[in-house]
Amino acid sequence: MKGFRWLIMSLIFFAYILNFMDRSALSYVIEPLQKEFGLNNAEFGILYSAFGVSYLVMTIVGGLLVDRLGSRKILTLFSALWSIVSGMMAIASGFFSILLIRIALGVAEGPAFPSLTRVCADWLPHQERARALAISLAAIPLASVIGAPFISSLIVAFGWQLMFIALAILGLIWSTVWYLIFRDHPQQSRFVSAEELHHIQENMPRTKKHIPLQAFLKYLSHQPQLITAYLAYFCLGYLLSFSVSWWPGYLNQTFQLDLKHIGWILCIPWLCVTVAILLGGSLSDKIWEKTQCIVKARFNLIIFCNICAGLAFIPLVLTHSLSIAITSISLGLAFGLMPIAPFYAINSDLASEYAGTSQGLMSSCLGIASFIAPALTGYLTQHSGNFNQAIIVIIILLFLAALGIQLEKNKK
Template sequence: MKHHYRWFIGLLLFFTGALNYLDRAAMSVAAPLIKHDLGFNDAEMGVLFSAFFVGYCVFCFVGGWCADRFGPRRVFAIAAAVWSFFCGATALMSSFAQLLVVRVLFGIGEGPMGTTTNKSIANWFPRNEAGRAVGLTAIGQPLGAALAAPLVGLLAVNFSWRIAFVATGFLGLVWLVAWLVFFRDTPAQHPCVSEQERALIQCSRAQLRVVASPVADDANEIHGVWHYVLSTRVLAVAFAFFSFNYVLYFLLSWLPSYLTDFQHLDIRHMAVVGAIPWLGASIGLALGGVASDWLTKRTGNALRSRKGVIVVGLCGSAACVLMASRVATVTPAVALIAAAALLAFMTPQTCWVLIQEIVPGSRVGAAGGFVHLLANLAGILAPGLTGWLVQYGGGYRVAFCFAATLAAAGALGVIVLLRPFNASHKRSADGTVAM
């Protein structure tokens, strides 16, 4: 621990990702019971799933900007308090309108999570560990979704769906206490970080500086934030992230209902089977981060390596989702969905690392927040559109096909739009990576 405190910080970020996805998946796991209890149909549940992302998207950008200005410690503390409170408050709601408002406010609390995590990693980890750090800390997210199926499902069956929301909200408050005790905005502010570890982090970021444009870097920045966030390269990353998120929120919102309504599993069996795809997603997160770092080190070409991981992940996921739309029995369907989740989850950590590499460090929070905002528009689109397709537009098979098409389109967008600043894009003798 003496020289590796940054990995303890990574553990805290791992747990916050798990709690975020546990909390947001609680609604989808409990959806069959909520529909029965409150008399909602699939289209109405789709609107409730999407409402979360109305608040979430806006505060992806706001949270990133605040993390740059006020530091990730303060931003994450406020966000965790808000999302935990409104997750628990869901248990008190009894009408569609009440749930709609609470879901928006819950989304506002969770909005800063992704960008503030990325800002924390940018502050705490050497550049050459960024892919692994983002990938390994992000594993908590699908594990949280996997845990949601048995934890929320069994609590809801044995007690009530309302008790399940209170329990998950309380866990967020426990994490908040640990965050305030153990985290500081930078390694230099923390007494538990050794001089050797501080030097390692600082030296790495000084020597492996990525040039965001031919004329701007952290020391001599002449462009405002909108120059970076509206660049073609950043928008290409946002489109890839959007395509991944569509698949993610399609599964996160509707997989439990698909297993109960289409595959005819009961709640207890769904609670177990529904965890399997998220275990595959955990493997994909670790694999994508390690693979992109390894390829970058092997080839010396960061952009091409990370693009390759994104393209393979999105194309492979699209193929598996498309095949899942053609099967009618539960075993091959779950196997294909798990494979799709594994491949798709090679994408997000690579997108986060690309943001660190194509904009200056002082703009990572704001640029990451803007990318996350655009990407999470998929959270508004996917649940509501899927509910409409299931209810009126041809059922689950059409919904699966649409998700596959968007994943493939994201891969194509990366191939076409994410290009280097110059033809070489090689590591120069002084350690700078030209983009």
């Protein structure tokens, strides 16, 4: 993978590691915030939901902004903003100040993923998109693997306030580098060689003239493939939101493990997810290169992964063996999140002129899942006394997503 475009994708990879560490850092300071401000678990639930609501709104708005203003301006501005907002946690004085900070963080991080899709649509030909998206999106599980020891070490060494300041400084450094070297189109960059520019333009799909948003919405109303992909992405988002929020609680309540052991055990499934996301993107691109068919390269892979993930989670409701549970979680998460790059590539493939807007709509489905999954899981586990019903919901959603795409994948 030679060329300046891959340096750009590497920068995005590091941006999303910082992005996910910033949004998840609150979960590592629950105990000190409880002691210092007297917060309870119900209040922490409100804080998590506040981020999800503002994030949901801004994924849509962010998609519109990035299509209009470009990824250079939007990512520079909002990465700097989310870094500053994260750093403001160091001066938080109680529940309401943290609530405002979490709302602002959701606003600042909302445009991030639509910007990634816009970069792929502007810089990469079809056969490289899913692979590039996979590399960038592998930052999601890696942020969970790296974030736990990194953030915990910062807290132990310097305190929770300085931990947030350190994350803010890293984000501001990234924002500066992005502004200095990135341009919205490869032909605008002095770092892109003539050979690389020829490769990009030669393999770039022909795009139409920029059209009004109303035209995109009209186009979308006649695209059952794209609409079904949005709904299926909700199911992926539900699984991801459940995993970030509840797997530690599942292991603690089901097997009585302490947090120290849970942290190390959960490294196993998240490492599997990292490999799976990279494999999913690469496999999707290879299928595209051979077939030039979106259905085979994107939709069939998503169907296969969802079915395998649903099957992998079934043992969790049938057995109480820790080793089987870890294997099941690892396989289920790996297959369930493996098609995340093909999902993103679908926006560039089917709506290239409005890739950012399309990704904003798709990401809004994840945003909806981000506050439904934790709340519904809490309700089900409280009333049933175990996680069986909550896991069955995940299994059903995965199978429904596979069925829906199978029924609609060939419709245009």
